[in-house]
Amino acid sequence: MTTTTASPVKIELRDIVQRFDANLALDNTSLTINEGEFVSVVGPSGCGKSTLFNILSGILTPTEGHAFIDGQDITGQPGHVGYMLQKDLLLPWKSALENITLGKALHGRVSTQDRQDAADMARRYGLGDFLNHFPHAMSGGMRQRVALMRTLSFARDVMLLDEPFGALDSQTRLEMQEWLLQVWQETGSTILFVTHDVEEAIFLSDRVVVMSPRPGRIQEIINVDIERPRRIRDLTDPRFMAYKARALELIYGNAKAGA
Amino acid sequence: MPTNLSSRWWLDILIPIASIVGLLLVWWLVVVAFHIPSFVLPTPMATFQAIGSDWATIAQGILVTSQSFVLGFVIGSALGFLLAIVMSQSELLYRFLYPVLIITQAIPVVAIGAALVIWLGFGLAPKLFIVGLIVFFPVLVNVLDGLHSVDRDSINLARAMGASRWKIFTLVRLPATFTPLFSALKMSATFSVTGAVLAESTASTTGGLGVYLAIQQSRFNTAGVFAAIVVLASIGLITFLLITSWEIAATPWRRTSVVPRRRRFGKTLAAAASGTGEQASVEAVHSLSRP
Numbered sequence: 001m002t003t004t005t006a007s008p009v010k011i012e013l014r015d016i017v018q019r020f021d022a023n024l025a026l027d028n029t030s031l032t033i034n035e036g037e038f039v040s041v042v043g044p045s046g047c048g049k050s051t052l053f054n055i056l057s058g059i060l061t062p063t064e065g066h067a068f069i070d071g072q073d074i075t076g077q078p079g080h081v082g083y084m085l086q087k088d089l090l091l092p093w094k095s096a097l098e099n100i101t102l103g104k105a106l107h108g109r110v111s112t113q114d115r116q117d118a119a120d121m122a123r124r125y126g127l128g129d130f131l132n133h134f135p136h137a138m139s140g141g142m143r144q145r146v147a148l149m150r151t152l153s154f155a156r157d158v159m160l161l162d163e164p165f166g167a168l169d170s171q172t173r174l175e176m177q178e179w180l181l182q183v184w185q186e187t188g189s190t191i192l193f194v195t196h197d198v199e200e201a202i203f204l205s206d207r208v209v210v211m212s213p214r215p216g217r218i219q220e221i222i223n224v225d226i227e228r229p230r231r232i233r234d235l236t237d238p239r240f241m242a243y244k245a246r247a248l249e250l251i252y253g254n255a256k257a258g259a
Numbered sequence: 260m261p262t263n264l265s266s267r268w269w270l271d272i273l274i275p276i277a278s279i280v281g282l283l284l285v286w287w288l289v290v291v292a293f294h295i296p297s298f299v300l301p302t303p304m305a306t307f308q309a310i311g312s313d314w315a316t317i318a319q320g321i322l323v324t325s326q327s328f329v330l331g332f333v334i335g336s337a338l339g340f341l342l343a344i345v346m347s348q349s350e351l352l353y354r355f356l357y358p359v360l361i362i363t364q365a366i367p368v369v370a371i372g373a374a375l376v377i378w379l380g381f382g383l384a385p386k387l388f389i390v391g392l393i394v395f396f397p398v399l400v401n402v403l404d405g406l407h408s409v410d411r412d413s414i415n416l417a418r419a420m421g422a423s424r425w426k427i428f429t430l431v432r433l434p435a436t437f438t439p440l441f442s443a444l445k446m447s448a449t450f451s452v453t454g455a456v457l458a459e460s461t462a463s464t465t466g467g468l469g470v471y472l473a474i475q476q477s478r479f480n481t482a483g484v485f486a487a488i489v490v491l492a493s494i495g496l497i498t499f500l501l502i503t504s505w506e507i508a509a510t511p512w513r514r515t516s517v518v519p520r521r522r523r524f525g526k527t528l529a530a531a532a533s534g535t536g537e538q539a540s541v542e543a544v545h546s547l548s549r550p
C-alpha cells in the first residue's frame with residue numbers, strides 16, 4: 001500500500017467483513033486500488049478471493065463494511081464493474097458477437113452501433129472470422145477471448161477477472177496473458193485479477209495481494225517494481241525471483257512451519 | 260449427433276422414406292410368406308384400398324380427430340410450460356405442487372374417461388382434457404429441468420451486469436428450456452394421438468377416427484381397422500415431423516456452427532457471397548467494411 005502514483009483512487013474496500021453462518025470468509029479487509037492499476041490477488045483455496053469479487057460486483061452484500069468505485073458507495077449494487085470467471089459462461093444459443101453485446105441486451109436493445117463497436121473490437125483482437133459462430137464452434141482460448149470482450153464491452157473501466165485463464169493450456173495461457181496486457185494498455189482499465197499461479201500474478205501486476213485463509217484476510221501486498229512492457233525474460237530476473245520467493249513463503253510458509 | 264450424415268439434406272429425406280418403404284415391405288412380406296388371411300392382417304395394398312374406398316368418411320374423421328388432438332396438444336403443452344415457469348419462481352410452490360402433479364399422472368386415462376363425460380359432457384372438452392393431460396406432464400417436467408439446468412454463475416454474471424429479473428429470465432433461462440421442451444413435444448406427439456382416439460371411444464358422438472375405428476372393429480372389417488390405424492399413425496408422424504422442423508429452426512446452435520443468416524453481422528454482404536462458404540463470405544465482409 002505504498003504506491004505514490006498521482007492517479008486517483010478507483011476502487012476502495014473499507015472494513016469488509018463477510019460471514020457465512022459461522023464461517024468467517026473475510027475478516028476486516030480493506031484495500032485501495034488506483035485508476036489504471038493492475039492488481040492480482042493470490043492465496044490458498046477458500047481464503048475469500050471470489051467472495052471479495054462478489055462483493056465488489058454487487059451481487060453479495062457484505063456482513064459489514066462498504067465498497068466504493070470512484071468514491072461512490074456501491075455496496076450491494078450490481079452493474080458497476082465487469083466480471084469474468086474461469087468458466088466462459090457464454091450463452092450457447094448466441095453468436096460470439098451476440099455474447100459480446102450481452103451487457104447491452106440485458107439492459108434493453110442492442111443498437112446497430114453497439115454491434116458495430118463489438119465487431120470492430122473483435123476484429124482488432126483477432127476474432128473477426130468468428131463473429132457469427134456459436135460458442136461450441138470455438139476453441140477454449142477463443143471462448144475466453146469472447147468472454148473478456150463481453151466484459152470489456154460492458155465495463156472497461158473496472159474489470160474483475162477471477163482465474164480467467166485457469167482452464168487453458170500453458171501455451172494459450174501465455175498468449176492470453178500478453179493479449180490481456182495489450183488490452184489493459186490500450187483501454188487504461190483498472191484490473192483486479194485472481195489467480196492460483198504466483199508467477200502469473202507477478203508477471204502481470206503492479207501489485208500482488210497475498211491473502212490467507214481462516215479467517216480470510218490480506219496478509220501482505222507486494223509491489224512489483226519491474227518496468228513495463230514485461231517480457232518473458234523477466235521471469236528469470238532476480239527481482240522477479242525475489243518477489244516469487246516472498247509470495248510462496250507467505251502462502252506456504254505457515255504450512256511448512258506446521259509440518 | 261451424426262453431423263457427417265445430416266449435413267447432406269437429401270439423406271435427411273431419403274433415409275426416412277426408405278425406412279418407411281422398408282417397413283411396408285416387411286409388412287407385405289409377412290402377410291405373403293405366412294399366408295395370413297386378410298381378416299387377420301390385410302396387406303398394405305388392401306389397407307390403402309380401404310382408405311381410398313372410404314375416403315369421404317375417413318377425411319371427415321381426420322378433421323374431427325385432428326381438431327381435438329391439435330387443440331388438446333397446444334393447450335396441454337402451453338399449460339405445462341406456463342406452470343413450469345411459475346413453479347420455477349417459487350421453491351415452496353414447487354414442493355407443494357409436485358406431488359399433486361405426480362398423482363394426476365398416476366390416474367389411468369382410460370379409467371377417468373367415463374367420469375369425464377359425466378363432468379364435461381360429450382363435446383370437445385373431455386377430449387381436450389385427455390390429450391392435454393398426456394402432453395402436459397412431460398412438457399412440465401422437461402421445461403423445469405431446463406430452467407434448473409442453467410449454471411448459477413451464468414445468472415450471477417447477468418446479475419453483476421445489473422440485469423433485471425425479467426431480462427435474466429428471457430435471455431438466460433428461457434432459451435435453456437427449448438431443447439428439453441422439444442424433446443417432450445416429440446415424445447408426446449405420437450402418444451397423444453392415442454389419447455385422442457381413446458377419448459373418442461369413450462366420449463364421442465361425432466365421427467372422429469376413434470369412432471370410425473370402433474365401428475370397423477364391431478363389423479370385423481380388419482382392412483377398415485388397419486385403414487384407421489395407418490391414418491392415425493400418419494397424423495402422429497406428420498406432427499412429429501412438424502415439431503422436428505420447428506425444433507431445427509428454433510435451436511440452430513445444436514446443429515450448425517454459424518448463426519442463421521438473418522442474425523449474422525454483415526448479413527447482406529455475406530448473402531451476396533453465399534455459396535463460396537462461410538469463411539469466404541466473412542472475409543468479404545471483413546475487407547469491404549474497412550474504409
Ligand SMILES: Nc1ncnc2c1ncn2[C@@H]1O[C@H](COP(=O)(O)OP(=O)(O)OP(=O)(O)O)[C@@H](O)[C@H]1O
Pocket residue numbers: 020023025043044045046047048049050051052216
Ligand atoms: N455463498 C456461500 N455460502 C456459504 N459459504 C460460502 C459462500 N461463498 C463462499 N463461501 C465460503 O467462503 C469461503 C471463501 O470462499 P471463496 O469462494 O471466496 O474462496 P476462494 O479464495 O475464491 O477459493 P478458490 O481459490 O478455491 O476459488 C469458503 O470457506 C467458502 O466455503
Ligand SMILES: [Mg+2]
Pocket residue numbers: 049050051162
Ligand atoms: Mg474462487
